[in-house]
Amino acid sequence: MKQKYTKINDTWHNISFVKNIGIENKKFTNNEALLLKLGDKTREKLLKEMNRKTIPQLIIIDGVDGVGKTTIVESLINKFQEQGLKVINNTFKRRRSDNPKFTKPNLKYEWMFRKEVVEQINKRMITYGNEDIILLDKSPYCEYFYQRTKSFDRGYITPYGNFRMEEEIFKYKDIIDNAIVIFLENKQCWSNYYNRETKKDNGGHKSSYETLKEKEYLDMVKMFKEHQVIYENKKKYKAVEIKNDRESWKRIYNQIVRFIKDEY
Structure with missing residues (x-):
């Protein structure tokens, strides 16, 4: 299942954590998203969902x-x-x-x-x-x-x-x-x-x-x-x-x- 992400200042965020959507928006699987440069809240959410401690x-x-x-x-x-x-x-x-x-x-x-x-x-x-x-x-x-x-x-x-x-x-x-x-x-x-x-x-x-x-x-x-x-x-x-x-x-x-x- 893919989730929606938005890119703001070269950093990707799950759209649930931002008020203003960036210019570039994509859907990624968890495995794809975890390899991106992520915002702190998005990273913590993914690690928890994937039962991982580190990226x-x-x-x-x-x-x-x-x-x-x-x-x-x-x-x-x-x-x-x-x-x-x-x-x-x-x-x-x-x-x-x-x-x-x-x-x-x-x-x-x-x-x-x-x-x-x-x-x-x-x-x-x-x-x-x-x-x-x-x-x-x-x-x-x-x-x-x-x-x-x-x-x-x-x-x-x-x-x-x-x-x-x-x-x-x-x-x-x-x-x-x-x-x-x-x-x-x-x-x-x-x-x-x-x-x-x-x-x-x-x-x-x-x-x-x-x-x-x-x-x-x-x-x-x-x-x-x-x-x-x-x-x-x-x-x-x-x-x-x-x-x-x-x-x-x-x-x-x-x-x-x-x-x-x-x-x-």
């Missing part, structure tokens, strides 16, 4: 394919769990094989497939129980970066399809603005990506896009970096360069801790 911390690890997100996330999960924290790292995915309409890219259904890919990433964000930390190894904004990569344009996405996709991409913008976002960079990302993609036929990870050539891949890297302005809350955003090693995750963890301390 879960949403952490998004962003970066191009092959940068090392999965490895970093696995190390972070282990660290948080060692501290007695409950962590959820959902892995919902939409694959081409899920629907015969999506098996081969085509003008009629490609936008629909890409939209459903983003829907699954959004689902990862708002599907949780009593966990302390919600950890994502992919941002819904990735699809925005992909669509701005010229080498990705196979002529299958119409302007209308792009519009429908962006509706889903930005569906939880207010939640993302309130999350901790770490953007990873890695000088070895191309070799990581190439080595991973060549394992497809051996049962390894299979991308929803065709394997890119180096020039195309570097174009994607450029688009990811140039469009990081899409993350508006720079107080909880940090770009961090990592390596293919066992130490980089510690810098990510320390940065997350600093963000949390600064907020509370």
